[in-house]
Amino acid sequence: MEEVRQSRRDGGITALVEGFFGAAWFGWGHAAPPAWLDPWLTVGSVAALLVAVAGAVVGFASAASTAAINNRAAGRRYGIIVGVEFALAGLGAALLGALGQPDYIPVWICAVVGVHFLPLAPVLRDRNLIPLGILVSATAAVALVGGLTTDVVPSTITGVGAGLSLSVFGAYALIGALRQPRRRPEAA
Template sequence: MASTDRRSRRSFGLTALFLGFFGAGWLSWAQAAPPLGTWLSVLAWVSLATAAAGAVIGFRSPGGQDQVDGRRYGIIVGVEFAACGLGAVALGATGQSEFIPVWICLVVGVHFFPLAPALHDPLLVPLGVAMCAVAVAGLVVALASSVNASVVVGTGAGLLLAGYAVMALGKAVARP
């Protein structure tokens, strides 16, 4: 069965770049309370290597994004950053800074829903659902135990984003 995915090699490379970079960031954030420190460090480096390979492919491949989709992308990411920042400030100001990673993970998960059509990537929807589930899991674990939310959320979000980045890199490499 032939693939109906029309995204370019450049698109997959840039997806690997961005999600690999942020996957490494989340995996590093998870090390705030390091029960899995060595493994998370190794996975963060793998995620960064995936991002670097994605950058090489993405920036060296022809192709582009139409202006309407590019504008929508910019608006979505701008709203995401604003929501993350405002929520983080509010949580910090109210003495709830432990829950900043939960909030940011939730916002990142939600932002994948409008990004899916803008980037022509329907798999961003299940990624968004999974990121939101990780945020909820981090909140529940932090409230019900002594485990820091950043460990749960950073590990879960980092693995999801790094895994998606590796998948995108594989698709970029397979594209002619």
């Protein structure tokens, strides 16, 4: 069976999305970090944004027809997975807020984000989403335990763990995209 690889466009867009959300997680980590960590979160955010910008340049300069979700069925599956992710994240966050546990909202969202990568892997033709999903989910577990047993707020743990995981995997996707040959759009 022939291995299906990500296109240059897919790799660039993956770097864009993972870099952007890596920066967002580093930003969330700024909620109440120890003073020594604050500048490192800023460095992480800037690095993640650089990955996102480079990913956008590579992705949008590549043929759209090569994208994994270029066909209707893949686009529909992608939309369903992301829609369920947003619904679960929002409902859980609302419930945690209503229960007076807002410090655990980042833990819940991190867990949902981590799990959502698993069904996205085949849709986006990206096997790297599986270890990324495992790492982000593990970050949520560590943040839960850390929040319950230490003085470190969960957003600090999720900010560092998810931010770093997304940024590193985004950079890896960008490198993979740059190694892919440029393809011309298919004629209609």
